Each structure stands twice: as C-alpha cells, then as structure tokens.
Amino acid sequence: MVSAVLQTSFLGDMILTTPLIERLAREGEVHVVATPANAAVLAHHPAVASVIVYDKRQADAGFTGLRRVAARLRDTRATTAYMAQGSWRTAALARLAGVPSVGFDTSAGRWLYSRHVAYRKDWHHAQRLWALASAPREASLPAPGQLRPSLYPGASDDAHVMALLAAAGVGAGDPLIALAPGSVWATKRWPSYDALASALVSQLPDVRIVVIGAAGDAPLAAAISGAVNQRGGRAVIDATGKLSLLGSAALLSRCAVLATNDSAPLHLASAMNTPTVALFGPTVPAMGFGPLAERHVVLGRDALTCRPCSAHGGEACPLGHWKCMRDIEPSAVAAQVVRETRASQ
Ligand code: SF4
Structure with missing residues (x-):
C-alpha cells in the first residue's frame, strides 16, 4: 500500500501528524506533502519515504503551482491521500492528482473527499489525525500518551x-x-x-x-x-x-x-x-x-x-x-x- 499524507498547516500540526505517518508506514510507503518549513522537520524520519514540498504561498502559489505539485503527488502512485490539513486547496490537490482522499467531516475541503471521518473535538489532535487511517471505535483508540510524536535530529x-x-x-x-x-x-x-x-x-x-x-x-x-x-x-x-x-x-x-x-x-x-x-x-x-x-x-x-x-x-x-x-x-x-x-x- 502506498499512502500520501497532506499536512500544510502549522508546525505543531505537522509534528502531531507523525503518529499517523508511523501507523501508515507499517503497511507501506508514506509520502508527505508539506510546507517548506514543515518539510525540514521530517528530515531523517524513517517512516517517511519522501516529502513533496508545497510552497503554497510563493513558489507553488496559484493554479499552476497546484497542478505542478499534484503531478508530483500522482507520481508517488499513492492509493489514498490522508487529509491532515483540511483546506479546499489541499483537497483540490488530491483530486487533481487523482488520489482518493479521506478527511474530516468538518473540513472546508470535505466536499472533495472520497471518505469522511468524524472530527472529534474531545480528542487530542494526535488521536484525531491517527483516526484518519481508520474509523476506530473509541474503545480501541490509543490514549494520547501512546501517540507521542517522533522526530529524528541528524x-x-x-x-x-x-x-x-x-x-x-x-x-x-x-x-x-x-x-x-x-x-x-x-x-x-x-x-x-x-x-x-x-x-x-x-x-x-x-x-x-x-x-x-x-x-x-x-x-x-x-x-x-x-x-x-x-x-x-x-x-x-x-x-x-x-x-x-x-x-x-x-x-x-x-x-x-x-x-x-x-x-x-x-x-x-x-x-x-x-x-x-x-x-x-x-x-x-x-x-x-x-x-x-x-x-x-x-x-x-x-x-x-x-x-x-x-x-x-x-x-x-x-x-x-x-x-x-x-x-x-x-x-x-x-x-x-x-x-x-x-x-x-
Ligand atoms: S481568554 Fe480571556 S483573558 Fe485571555 S485573551 Fe481571551 S478574553 Fe482575554
């Protein structure tokens, strides 16, 4: 299985996405779409097969940039895109790449998703993101302390x-x-x-x-x-x-x-x-x-x-x-x- 995780939000969100990435990496390659700043924090991470940098505000701004990044995402041959960031723009990115997407039912880009997962306000964000990989019953959800993020300084x-x-x-x-x-x-x-x-x-x-x-x-x-x-x-x-x-x-x-x-x-x-x-x-x-x-x-x-x-x-x-x-x-x-x-x- 080849997965893509799209996370172009703040640095803290990227860090809290690493438990999801690790979970998906147990089943195959994981490619991550990230902002330039967030891409840097994923260096050396053993669960990340590649990082596709999406400089949405500068180098990849506009529709031309979106299509360029979508082509890179398509090249990964990912079969599912996990929408860790919920804007319509990242939703459009997955759609342009032709990769079926799964994201939260409250996200701005939800109209373009292939499958929805409930956004649980009462969960830690690491749990919410982890749950994108399935729709677990609450009883089977790891506690926040079991979803500690991971980084690998070089x-x-x-x-x-x-x-x-x-x-x-x-x-x-x-x-x-x-x-x-x-x-x-x-x-x-x-x-x-x-x-x-x-x-x-x-x-x-x-x-x-x-x-x-x-x-x-x-x-x-x-x-x-x-x-x-x-x-x-x-x-x-x-x-x-x-x-x-x-x-x-x-x-x-x-x-x-x-x-x-x-x-x-x-x-x-x-x-x-x-x-x-x-x-x-x-x-x-x-x-x-x-x-x-x-x-x-x-x-x-x-x-x-x-x-x-x-x-x-x-x-x-x-x-x-x-x-x-x-x-x-x-x-x-x-x-x-x-x-x-x-x-x-
Ligand atoms: S939480 Fe209350 S005190 Fe703090 S910034 Fe907001 S309104 Fe002001």
Missing part, C-alpha cells in the same frame, strides 16, 4: 547543539532548563519569563538556562538574560534563531525540562519526551493540542470563564485585561520547573 543538528553549548561553557553533564517565551500569537506569550528566570536562578544556581525560539524571539531572550544578570546568575544561553527546528529538538532532548507557551516548542518537547511545563492562556489543552511528554504539567487560569476565547489566540485580549496570562504567577511556574528539574537529576 548528526549535523547534534553537532550544532554541541558547538552552541561548548561555546557557552556547558559541560556534558551540566543540567539545562529550556525556556520558550515566543509564539506567533501575541496573547499566547506569557509575559513573565524574565521573572521566572530570576526565581530559577535563586533556587537552582547550578542550572543553566537556555532560551529557544525563532530569530524574532531574541528580544525576549535578552529580557530573560538581563533578569538573570541582575540576580548574578550564570549567563543565559540564547539559542533563538541559531538552530534549525530539528536542532531545537536535539537541544530539548538534552534539557531537564522545558517551560513553554502553547506553541511549537511544546510539540518539539513532546516528540523528544522532554518534561514540559506548559502555560495556556487564551487556549486550553482540551482543544487537542496539549503536551504529550511522559512528564508534563499544564498551568492556566481555569476559573476564567472567558477561556478559551479563540482557536489560536489573537493579537490582543478582546476584554483588554489579558488575565489568562497575566495572572499566571511566576512563583507557581518556578515551583513546577524546579520540581521537574530535580526529578530529572
């Missing part, structure tokens, strides 16, 4: 991490705590990572803090670094913009714990089984995107009736007070990070 990713840590004076056994203060969505960015870092320095003076994220997160890393300097703590390692996605995954595999917002690093940590302290504000784990590392803690203001207020978290709090994030106490987060760090030592 030798060069490991080498970059080792060079970064060596340059910062980190020894082989030195404990590391990762902080991921960024998010594409402003209301998802917890504003107190600097206060958290200050608290960690006094409670865990031997531990080094490393900040991960995109290049645009450098100002957040600088604020954390400044707070630690003021406390006289050991220098913060700023890895923002310095590592590939798989490099960040490799770094996380080396960390005792990650403190993160509801954003891509959370899913990288799930894939590397790095203990995770996740901070949820305008979104909630019940939406299906909670951490899957064996050891994880979710912190959020459960009593706020306005949560969740959007699917992704917006650019500004619609109520103006942003209590879902402002009211998460740095001391409470620090207590969980310290606990997980000690448990990892």
Whole structure:
C-alpha cells in the first residue's frame, strides 16, 4: 500500500501528524506533502519515504503551482491521500492528482473527499489525525500518551547543539532548563519569563538556562538574560534563531525540562519526551493540542470563564485585561520547573 499524507498547516500540526505517518508506514510507503518549513522537520524520519514540498504561498502559489505539485503527488502512485490539513486547496490537490482522499467531516475541503471521518473535538489532535487511517471505535483508540510524536535530529543538528553549548561553557553533564517565551500569537506569550528566570536562578544556581525560539524571539531572550544578570546568575544561553527546528529538538532532548507557551516548542518537547511545563492562556489543552511528554504539567487560569476565547489566540485580549496570562504567577511556574528539574537529576 502506498499512502500520501497532506499536512500544510502549522508546525505543531505537522509534528502531531507523525503518529499517523508511523501507523501508515507499517503497511507501506508514506509520502508527505508539506510546507517548506514543515518539510525540514521530517528530515531523517524513517517512516517517511519522501516529502513533496508545497510552497503554497510563493513558489507553488496559484493554479499552476497546484497542478505542478499534484503531478508530483500522482507520481508517488499513492492509493489514498490522508487529509491532515483540511483546506479546499489541499483537497483540490488530491483530486487533481487523482488520489482518493479521506478527511474530516468538518473540513472546508470535505466536499472533495472520497471518505469522511468524524472530527472529534474531545480528542487530542494526535488521536484525531491517527483516526484518519481508520474509523476506530473509541474503545480501541490509543490514549494520547501512546501517540507521542517522533522526530529524528541528524548528526549535523547534534553537532550544532554541541558547538552552541561548548561555546557557552556547558559541560556534558551540566543540567539545562529550556525556556520558550515566543509564539506567533501575541496573547499566547506569557509575559513573565524574565521573572521566572530570576526565581530559577535563586533556587537552582547550578542550572543553566537556555532560551529557544525563532530569530524574532531574541528580544525576549535578552529580557530573560538581563533578569538573570541582575540576580548574578550564570549567563543565559540564547539559542533563538541559531538552530534549525530539528536542532531545537536535539537541544530539548538534552534539557531537564522545558517551560513553554502553547506553541511549537511544546510539540518539539513532546516528540523528544522532554518534561514540559506548559502555560495556556487564551487556549486550553482540551482543544487537542496539549503536551504529550511522559512528564508534563499544564498551568492556566481555569476559573476564567472567558477561556478559551479563540482557536489560536489573537493579537490582543478582546476584554483588554489579558488575565489568562497575566495572572499566571511566576512563583507557581518556578515551583513546577524546579520540581521537574530535580526529578530529572
Ligand atoms: S478574553 Fe480571556 S481568554 Fe481571551 S485573551 Fe482575554 S483573558 Fe485571555
């Protein structure tokens, strides 16, 4: 059996698609259609036969690009396309390639699918995606913890991490705590990572803090670094913009714990089984995107009736007070990070 998996959504969605890909790979070749950014994260993955890059916003924009990518998809000889992303555009891609498709009954492109699977709001997204490969009875569905995603950093990713840590004076056994203060969505960015870092320095003076994220997160890393300097703590390692996605995954595999917002690093940590302290504000784990590392803690203001207020978290709090994030106490987060760090030592 040859399968195609179409996933052109956000990075976190791509990572959560890997259990489905692994499941399909047990029965034959799996070819994945992915955005350029998501394609990079699948490098070295043993369950992926090939990645077809679909640069839907630039190189492959428009109908000409769609037909070009459809021709590549047709060349794989896939017999089923699993629609992990539900737009009409990816549905049209499968239809143009002549590959029968299976996708969620709520997706925008469902009119073009050959078969529909119920989109279960009450399931983790890894379960929802896994269920595309069949329509299992709920009793036979693996628990979220059994559907931990998988990534495979390569030798060069490991080498970059080792060079970064060596340059910062980190020894082989030195404990590391990762902080991921960024998010594409402003209301998802917890504003107190600097206060958290200050608290960690006094409670865990031997531990080094490393900040991960995109290049645009450098100002957040600088604020954390400044707070630690003021406390006289050991220098913060700023890895923002310095590592590939798989490099960040490799770094996380080396960390005792990650403190993160509801954003891509959370899913990288799930894939590397790095203990995770996740901070949820305008979104909630019940939406299906909670951490899957064996050891994880979710912190959020459960009593706020306005949560969740959007699917992704917006650019500004619609109520103006942003209590879902402002009211998460740095001391409470620090207590969980310290606990997980000690448990990892
Ligand atoms: S409306 Fe509520 S959940 Fe949404 S951003 Fe504001 S405080 Fe957070």
